[in-house]
Amino acid sequence: MAFKLTEDQEQFRDIVARFCRDKSPTTAVRELMATEAGYDAGVWQQLCAEVGAVGIHVPEAKGGVGFGPVELSIVMEEFGRSLLCSPYFASGVLATTAIAEAATAEQANELLPGIVSGDVIGALAVSEDARSFEPERLQTVAAEDGGSVTGSKHFVVDGLNANLLIVSARLNNEPRLFAVDAEAAGVTRSAQASMDPTRKLARVEFDNAPATLLGNSAVDITPIYNTALVALANEMVGGAQALLDAAVEYTKLRVQFGRTIGSFQAIKHRLADLLLQVELAKSTAYQAAQVLADEGAAGAKASEAASLAKAACADAYLEAAIQCIQLHGGIGFTWENDTHLWFKRAKSSEVFLGSPNQHRERMLQAMGV
Amino acid sequence: MAEIESLKSEVRSWIESNWDPGSSLVEWRTKLADTGWGTAHWPEEYFGKGLSPAEGAEIDQLFADMGVLGVATSGVRMLAAATILEHGNDAQKKQYLRRIITGEDSWCQLFSEPGSGSDLAGSTTRADLDGDSWVINGQKVWNTSAHHADYGLLLARTDWDVPKHQGLSYFIIDMRQPGVEVRQLKQMNGHASFNEVFMTDAIVPRENMLDQPGNGWQVAVTTLAHERRGFDRIRGGGALAQLEGPIFDEYRREVEIDNEPYKWYPQRAGRVDLILERARETGAIDDPVIRQDIARLLTMSQAAQWTAGRARAAQQAGKPQGPEGSLGKLAASNIARLASRVHTDISAMDAMLTGAESPHDGVIAEILVSVPAVSIAGGTDEIQKNIISERVLGMPKEPRFDTGPFRDVPRNVSET
Numbered sequence: 001m002a003f004k005l006t007e008d009q010e011q012f013r014d015i016v017a018r019f020c021r022d023k024s025p026t027t028a029v030r031e032l033m034a035t036e037a038g039y040d041a042g043v044w045q046q047l048c049a050e051v052g053a054v055g056i057h058v059p060e061a062k063g064g065v066g067f068g069p070v071e072l073s074i075v076m077e078e079f080g081r082s083l084l085c086s087p088y089f090a091s092g093v094l095a096t097t098a099i100a101e102a103a104t105a106e107q108a109n110e111l112l113p114g115i116v117s118g119d120v121i122g123a124l125a126v127s128e129d130a131r132s133f134e135p136e137r138l139q140t141v142a143a144e145d146g147g148s149v150t151g152s153k154h155f156v157v158d159g160l161n162a163n164l165l166i167v168s169a170r171l172n173n174e175p176r177l178f179a180v181d182a183e184a185a186g187v188t189r190s191a192q193a194s195m196d197p198t199r200k201l202a203r204v205e206f207d208n209a210p211a212t213l214l215g216n217s218a219v220d221i222t223p224i225y226n227t228a229l230v231a232l233a234n235e236m237v238g239g240a241q242a243l244l245d246a247a248v249e250y251t252k253l254r255v256q257f258g259r260t261i262g263s264f265q266a267i268k269h270r271l272a273d274l275l276l277q278v279e280l281a282k283s284t285a286y287q288a289a290q291v292l293a294d295e296g297a298a299g300a301k302a303s304e305a306a307s308l309a310k311a312a313c314a315d316a317y318l319e320a321a322i323q324c325i326q327l328h329g330g331i332g333f334t335w336e337n338d339t340h341l342w343f344k345r346a347k348s349s350e351v352f353l354g355s356p357n358q359h360r361e362r363m364l365q366a367m368g369v
Numbered sequence: 370m371a372e373i374e375s376l377k378s379e380v381r382s383w384i385e386s387n388w389d390p391g392s393s394l395v396e397w398r399t400k401l402a403d404t405g406w407g408t409a410h411w412p413e414e415y416f417g418k419g420l421s422p423a424e425g426a427e428i429d430q431l432f433a434d435m436g437v438l439g440v441a442t443s444g445v446r447m448l449a450a451a452t453i454l455e456h457g458n459d460a461q462k463k464q465y466l467r468r469i470i471t472g473e474d475s476w477c478q479l480f481s482e483p484g485s486g487s488d489l490a491g492s493t494t495r496a497d498l499d500g501d502s503w504v505i506n507g508q509k510v511w512n513t514s515a516h517h518a519d520y521g522l523l524l525a526r527t528d529w530d531v532p533k534h535q536g537l538s539y540f541i542i543d544m545r546q547p548g549v550e551v552r553q554l555k556q557m558n559g560h561a562s563f564n565e566v567f568m569t570d571a572i573v574p575r576e577n578m579l580d581q582p583g584n585g586w587q588v589a590v591t592t593l594a595h596e597r598r599g600f601d602r603i604r605g606g607g608a609l610a611q612l613e614g615p616i617f618d619e620y621r622r623e624v625e626i627d628n629e630p631y632k633w634y635p636q637r638a639g640r641v642d643l644i645l646e647r648a649r650e651t652g653a654i655d656d657p658v659i660r661q662d663i664a665r666l667l668t669m670s671q672a673a674q675w676t677a678g679r680a681r682a683a684q685q686a687g688k689p690q691g692p693e694g695s696l697g698k699l700a701a702s703n704i705a706r707l708a709s710r711v712h713t714d715i716s717a718m719d720a721m722l723t724g725a726e727s728p729h730d731g732v733i734a735e736i737l738v739s740v741p742a743v744s745i746a747g748g749t750d751e752i753q754k755n756i757i758s759e760r761v762l763g764m765p766k767e768p769r770f771d772t773g774p775f776r777d778v779p780r781n782v783s784e785t
């Protein structure tokens with residue numbers, strides 16, 4: 001495994017980081033999170049055209065950009081750090097990966113270029129109950145000929161922004177994925193008010209909605225899930241680092257009792273502990289990306305690494321958020337202060353795609369324990 | 370015992386011949402102020418009967434039992450009254466106390482500043498004497514109800530050449546003047562319970578200082594002690610709020626306005642009371658990992674209640690306060706944080722939702738975004754730990770950098 005990025009990868013990180021600094025100051029985040037769409041269409045176009053972020057991890061043969069999970073993770077970490085508002089997680093991670101994994105090469109080449117260019121926004125509609133991302137008993141069903149789907153999904157990230165929905169449904173009792181035009185008759189979408197206003201959620205009902213069956217056989221959702229988990233883990237460590245940085249900066253400046261509060265050992269020790277936790281989490285996120293790059297996203301090794309990282313990064317992110325507010329004192333609890341933007345992302349990411357407890361269990365099961 | 374009974378029968382017959390649910394709130398409370406029955410434990414010359422606090426409590430209970438309204442007590446007004454009673458001069462008591470208990474005047478507390486929170490005595494709001502007036506310049510923050518207050522309890526610096534605690538003075542400031550600007554402060558949970566108060570050449574008449582110049586810190590300590598005592602007081606409402614009649618309608622409106630800022634306070638404590646119900650309705654009760662956390666949380670919460678019980682028992686027995694008394698606030702922070710975690714695990718992905726979509730009509734989401742306040746408000750956890758280690762455990766004190774003249778003490782760059 002590699003513990004170090006290549007020079008090209010480092011350069012790519014610089015490009016993404018610069019893009020985020022330019023396009024996503026917190027003033028922009030605040031403006032966008034208050035809108036229904038939650039993103040800026042111009043920035044989205046640039047992200048696709050100039051940075052080439054969407055489809056980055058998908059092979060060129062399937063219509064992607066041809067890099068891998070490590071590059072995807074670089075993008076996610078920078079987005080997590082800056083809270084860049086865009087449908088990237090929905091379209092660039094979930095929908096893109098689902099198409100790449102489930103569709104035939106021909107279908108992928110038809111569907112992905114529009115998504116990669118940013119003209120089409122994809123979303124993945126799989127979740128049906130609050131306790132699991134991949135339901136054991138899929139309730140949504142397809143018509144016998146595979147030409148339509150009926151059922152109800154929720155927690156669909158960017159479901160309202162999407163033009164194209166990738167939907168899981170049972171066809172002859174086998175789980176399959178379908179492509180559904182989000183504007184088609186039989187599709188009803190409504191917003192779910194999300195605690196984290198920078199990540200928009202929707203509920204989507206399908207009533208005999210016209211659908212295109214993807215691929216030729218039962219779909220294995222594991223590689224899609226693992227890729228999403230690794231992307232999320234990397235997003236979380238980016239956010240955790242931003243919070244740690246903010247806490248360090250503030251405690252070096254803030255004066256109480258005639259000295260900077262950062263000069264109190266209680267605070268120094270707290271931040272040293274936090275650095276430790278964040279760095280450990282980063283290692284799990286980077287390692288998971290590398291495992292996916294080396295071993296593919298489908299196997300037990302991938303599931304083990306992905307779940308380990310999801311759990312560790314979620315805990316570190318939340319701890320960083322709690323401490324960052326605490327160390328800001330009262331100002332940290334105000335709307336005006338930016339800390340709560342990351343706090344809410346941390347809080348919702350904790351349970352998004354499964355809670356840390358669930359992932360610790362999944363990790364052990366993947367290890368055969 | 371017999372004395373208490375004869376006192377109560379005296380009050381009962383006074384109420385019977387005077388109580389009129391058809392009168393206005395102020396008319397009724399004016400009667401209480403004139404006779405002293407509304408605040409019987411206050412001195413006779415100031416709207417009371419000179420009775421003991423225990424006797425006063427008996428009378429308040431009698432009012433409640435008879436379904437009769439008492440004096441206004443909600444909001445910050447009783448902190449103002451207690452402080453004025455203890456430190457005010459005769460003229461100040463006569464001027465302010467009556468309208469406090471009739472409910473005609475509202476009050477707010479102006480202590481915390483952007484630059485001085487944990488270090489409250491580091492206040493940099495300045496009061497400069499100009500002829501017969503104090504001219505006030507500075508900014509306060511976290512002021513509950515300042516946006517409809519008539520008067521503020523103001524801590525400001527009058528002497529910059531002495532150590533920080535000695536240079537503060539305590540004032541009564543008229544909030545309704547051009548030099549005072551109040552802005553609402555929105556919190557991360559979406560509520561706006563507090564205000565920022567900007568004072569620019571605001572005027573306080575010379576006679577509105579409480580106690581002596583330089584004694585402001587001692588006066589503030591009185592206010593804070595009463596605040597701490599009242600911390601667990603159940604806020605207004607109760608059985609009386611159910612009764613019918615114009616005077617009760619008026620009362621309900623008063624309580625509603627005064628309680629508005631505190632609506633989310635139960636959520637910031639973590640709502641341990643909802644845990645089992647939530648675990649059952651979601652099925653999380655069958656998850657062995659969540660069960661462990663629930664048990665841990667319930668243990669923590671029970672143990673804290675029993676510890677508080679020990680502290681109360683010791684206090685009632687007249688014993689000096691033991692360590693258990695200082696620990697409650699810290700325990701409350703730990704409980705709230707764990708409760709937030711357990712609520713999250715129980716709610717699973719529903720914890721991503723807010724407002725009406727969030728379980729229990731938004732209460733769950735409100736818990737998750739309100740709990741961070743509990744370890745900050747009313748003195749941070751870190752400050753509690755400093756107090757516990759230094760005062761209870763007798764650990765050596767931190768070296769201090771703020772003991773000289775305040776002028777020379779390092780402070781935040783933005784401050785004068």
Ligand SMILES: Cc1cc2nc3c(=O)[nH]c(=O)nc-3n(C[C@H](O)[C@H](O)[C@H](O)COP(=O)(O)OP(=O)(O)OC[C@H]3O[C@@H](n4cnc5c(N)ncnc54)[C@H](O)[C@@H]3O)c2cc1C
Pocket residue numbers: 254256257261264266267326327328329330331333478480481482483484485486487488510511512513742745746747748749750751752755
């Ligand atoms: C919801 C809420 C309600 C509030 N209500 C009121 C109110 O009604 N009235 C009022 O006057 N105020 C109120 N406050 C203000 C509150 O009292 C202050 O926020 C609090 O005392 C901390 O002060 P600060 O915000 O200036 O933070 P700071 O004092 O700047 O603290 C920042 C960080 O430094 C730490 N720190 C400071 N000193 C030390 C030290 N010596 N050792 C170790 N760590 C230290 C703190 O613990 C904190 O983590 C409220 C605040 C909140 C959030």
